[in-house]
Amino acid sequence: MLYGGVAAAATLAGAGAAWWKFQPHQAAHEAAPDATPEMLAKAAASFWNMSFDSPDGKPVTMSRFRGKLLLVNFWATWCPPCVEELPLLDFFYQENKDKNLQIVGLAVDQPSAVRTWLQTRPLNFPVGMAGLGGTELSKSLGNSAGGLPFTVVFGVSGELLHRKIGKVLPEELVQWTNLT
Numbered sequence: 001m002l003y004g005g006v007a008a009a010a011t012l013a014g015a016g017a018a019w020w021k022f023q024p025h026q027a028a029h030e031a032a033p034d035a036t037p038e039m040l041a042k043a044a045a046s047f048w049n050m051s052f053d054s055p056d057g058k059p060v061t062m063s064r065f066r067g068k069l070l071l072v073n074f075w076a077t078w079c080p081p082c083v084e085e086l087p088l089l090d091f092f093y094q095e096n097k098d099k100n101l102q103i104v105g106l107a108v109d110q111p112s113a114v115r116t117w118l119q120t121r122p123l124n125f126p127v128g129m130a131g132l133g134g135t136e137l138s139k140s141l142g143n144s145a146g147g148l149p150f151t152v153v154f155g156v157s158g159e160l161l162h163r164k165i166g167k168v169l170p171e172e173l174v175q176w177t178n179l180t
Contacts, residue, residue, distance in 0.1 A: 035142045043140035044160035050137075052106065052128025055115045060104065060128040068102045069177060070154040073168075074130065074138045076109040077117040081167040082149040086123060092173045093125045100156065101177060108134035108148060155179060 051061040062070075073089055075082035086105070093103040103125040107114045111129050118127065130137060135146045142163045143150045153162040153176045161179050164172065 035144065039140075040142055040160055043137075043142075044154065044158065047137075047141070047154075048158055052130055053111075055107075055111065055118055055127055055129065060126045062104070065102045065104065066158055067156055068100050069156055069179065071101070071103045071173075071176065072106060072152050072154070073103065074106050074108055074134055074143070074148055074150040076107060076148055077113045078109065079148045083117075083121075085149055085167045086121070088168065088170065088173075090123050090125065092170070096177060097125075099177065104128060106130040106134050106137070108132065108138070153179060 048062050048066060051059045054060050071089075073082075073085075075086065077083065089103055089105070093101070105123060105125060105127040107127055108130050111131075114127065114129060138148075138150045138152075139146050141150075141152050141160065143165055145165060147165050149165075149167060151164050151168055152160060155161045162176060
């Protein structure tokens with residue numbers, strides 16, 4: 001009887017995860033059930049006042065990226081889809097950084113793990129150490145599940161244009177660059 005209940009719960013959890021994964025994710029102006037447009041706008045406005053330490057201890061201040069299309073990717077070294085998408089993001093950044101585009105990775109992880117990971121797989125875009133607070137920040141930006149990877153796109157005037165939970169696709173990156 002206990003095994004049947006556990007199996008039913010696991011089936012429901014799996015079905016819920018599959019439903020989430022295959023649903024089209026909302027643009028930022030279409031609020032998630034637990035995030036009103038006002039809440040998202042407030043979180044986006046306060047985001048520009050934030051600063052994170054880079055893996056080598058230098059500040060990565062978000063305000064310095066204002067005026068560019070900014071793609072912020074929340075990731076962790078222990079998250080397989082996160083580390084799978086980082087080379088795509090890095091390549092896309094290198095190809096488009098001269099087009100008023102900026103990518104920033106916010107690591108929701110231990111600084112030592114991020115430093116070790118980046119030694120073998122360096123990235124060309126800035127990485128900020130968001131730590132466990134990165135989960136709360138991503139939730140404030142519309143990631144109600146707190147899952148990784150999570151990506152948000154800010155427009156050149158600072159507004160939150162798009163958000164996605166899960167691995168980004170090359171065609172999404174191209175679509176997002178046309179949001180300016």
